[in-house]
Amino acid sequence: MDRSTNPAAPLRVLLLEDMPADAELTLRELRKAQFDVVSQRVDTRDAFERALKKFRPDLILSDFSLPDSFDGLAALELARSALPDIPYIFVSGTIGEDRAVEAMKRGATDYVLKDRLNRVIPVIRRALEECREREARRSAERELGETRSRLDSIVASLSDAVWSVSVEPLRGLFLSRAFEAIWGRSMSEFYTDPNVWLQSVHPDDRERVTETWRQSLGGAPFDVMYRIVRGDGETRWIHDRGTPIRDAAGKMARIDGIARDITGQKQQELRILRLSRMHAMLSAINTALVRATDRDSLFRDACRIAVGHGGFALAWIGVLDAKTQEARPVAWEGRPADFVPRLRPSIRAELPTGRGTTGTALRERKALFVNDVASDPRVTGAVLHAEHGFRALAVLPLVVEAAAYGVMKLYSADGGVFDQEEIKLLEEMAGDISFALDHIAKSERLDYLAYYDGLTGLPNRNLFHEQVVQLSHSLAPDEQGLAVVMLDPERFRNVNETLGMATGDALLRALAERLNAAVGEPGTVARISADRFAVALVPMQGATEIAHVLEQRIFAALSEPFQISGRELHVPVKAGVAVYPGDGREPGTLLLHAESALTRAKQSGERYVFYAPQMNARVAER
Known part of the structure; x- marks a missing residue:
């Protein structure tokens, strides 16, 4: 069993010695020192080479002078080639100072003179301890290398940029390749100028980030979110964190950190x-x-x-x-x-x-x-x-x-x-x-539509009532009257039935337009039912003036033929007149009386009739 993995295993000792008695003396010293030993003695080149391969010793004790052409230095060369870490100690009675120095230069661990075997155990112990220390160092170095390799693999697989900089002087110590993917800049730029990352910070964030970095160089934690603008114009969000590292004296030594692209998170x-x-x-x-x-x-x-x-x-x-x-x-x-x-x-x-x-x-x-x-x-x-x-x-x-x-x-x-x-x-x-x-x-x-007629745009009956009230209130004390006239276009139903409702509607709009022009202000015109119009005339000084307005303005305006849809239409009109205040003071009463007068006009064949008989007489006298 390998003593490097199990120190309790027997010590495997290979003795290159042509004198069996000398070999036994050496082994006796080992046993006296409580070493559990398994040994093999060889005295030829072939036997030595086989032992190196098959016996696999933990320790080689070699005489310097051997028979024939094979000697200790040749054996040392073979041992160092096959088992470079195994202690090789010369135990010889013929080795001199010069040869001992040469042997040490070629890789021998130490040497002991046969007449001084009392030194062999301390030399062996020291050689084995140094061997164990070398193996421990190599094992630690292997583990460190494996750990470093794993860390390198882990860091390389991270999408975050891992970084480290020394503080005095400011120098880039380490940067992972994720930096190139995030910043769109080469790692060599960072090692040339550790502040190169600041050049990509968005102008609106640069002052804030620079101040935070300055404080971090003084020992404060570095934790900041900012935007960068890459060379291709793309803007990315970064969350950058760094930890200040101090040396044994408490002085700032470096800052280790990690920068994460949080663009997706920020966008969300x-x-x-x-x-x-x-x-x-x-x-x-x-x-x-x-x-x-x-x-x-x-x-x-x-x-x-x-x-x-x-x-x-x-x-x-x-x-x-x-x-x-x-x-x-x-x-x-x-x-x-x-x-x-x-x-x-x-x-x-x-x-x-x-x-x-x-x-x-x-x-x-x-x-x-x-x-x-x-x-x-x-x-x-x-x-x-x-x-x-x-x-x-x-x-x-x-x-x-x-x-x-x-x-x-x-x-x-x-x-x-x-x-x-x-x-x-x-x-x-x-x-x-x-x-x-x-x-x-x-x-x-x-x-x-609550106050106006949707077809002609004239006031409807409701608004006409209000307008009559306003007009009556507007009369000066010396102004005697207000006339409400109800007009009925004759044979209008025939127009609808023979020429169609579209022509009838066009005729109503034309009638409304002429009436508005004829009456003018301050009077008003309204459409109060399907084919009837009402007119309020102010101020009116008696029946004669009312009759004059009817004949010279209203009937005159309506007597001209209407051009509707390519047809010439003549529309005779009948009228009934009620006068404020004699025929009534309320708009409803005046309209009712005007309608009554209109009915009499239609019955008598007159063009217009006043509600009050005396008014008709006065007009007749004229």
Whole structure:
């Protein structure tokens, strides 16, 4: 058994000795010293070589002079070639000082004279101890080499950059290859200049990182997150940590650290932050939509929320002008916004102002997102965007009843911000704003129809009542009256039945237009039923003036034929007149009496009839 692995195993001793008695004397000394010995004696070259291979000794004791041509030095050469670490001790009576020195130079461990065998045990003990120490060192070195190899393999497999620098002087001691993959720079640059990593730090982070590094060189822990800009222009996030190492005297010796690429983690954090902002923006805008009663406040709130809650650098909303086909900005928020009022993007593709992102989104009625303003060919004015620090933008068309109503444009100072989830939320927001615009339009329509006729645009019966009250209150003390006239186009039903309702509607609009022109201000004209109109005339000084206005202005205006759908239509009109305050003080009473007078006019064939008989008499006397 090998004593290097089991010190309790017998000591295997190879004796190169031609005198058996001398060999026995040496072995006796070993046994006296309590060595458990297994021995083999040889005295020829062949036997010695076989013993080296098969006996595998732990110790060689050799005579210097041997018979024939084989001697101790030749044996030493063979032993050192076959078993270089085994102790080789000369035990000889003929070796001199010079030969002993030569033997030691050739690799002998030591020598003992045969007449001084009392020295052999201390020499053997020392040789065996040195052998064990050498083996222990070699074993430690092997283990250290294996450990170093494992560490090198582990470090090489890490995606993190492991580094070490000495402090005084500042010198790169170690750097793993991950540095090249993360920084995009060669390791040789680091060893030439240990501060080379600082040159890649983002300008906005460099001052902070440099100060932290300066403190670390003084002994403070190094723990900092920062951005780097690689040579290819890519920005990456780094989490860099270092531990100060001091020497035995407590002086700063080096800093060992590890730098991790946390770009993916940071992007995820920023994505979550952006999505949180998007949700907050959507919630705030929906709240604003519920409160909104008009478009202007809705637009202002939407832009303010997009910047305040959504984190956008700039937001503006433009409304499409039906005549010019341009989107005119009506609300904006953020900075810089000085150029926004001058914007006039067109929906027309043949115009230069219609070829950008806004015109495209309006034409296609589809949201458009740009994650890199500088390189996207759809973006016009990329230089202007860059000057203002805009790196990404979103164009959200506002669509009402399947038609482009306007556009909301959002600008971001960060690039690559629009992923599928953000796009979905922004499209949802645009849909909500469009729904609110549709709701406002319908509400306005309902409010309008509560007081106006949807076909002619004239006041309806409700508004006419209010206008009559206002006109009666506006009369001066010396002004005697207000006339309410109800007009009925004769044979209007025949027009609808023979020429169609479209022609009938066109005729009603034409009648309304002529009546408005004929009555003028401060009077008013209303459509109070399907084919009846009401007129309020002020101030009127008696029946004669009323009759004059009817004949010279109203009937004269309506007597001219109407050109409707390529046809010439003559529309005779009957009228009934009630006069305030004699025929009533309330609008409802006046209309009722005017309608009664109209009925009598239709029955009598007169063009117009006053409700009060005396009024008719006065007109007749005229």
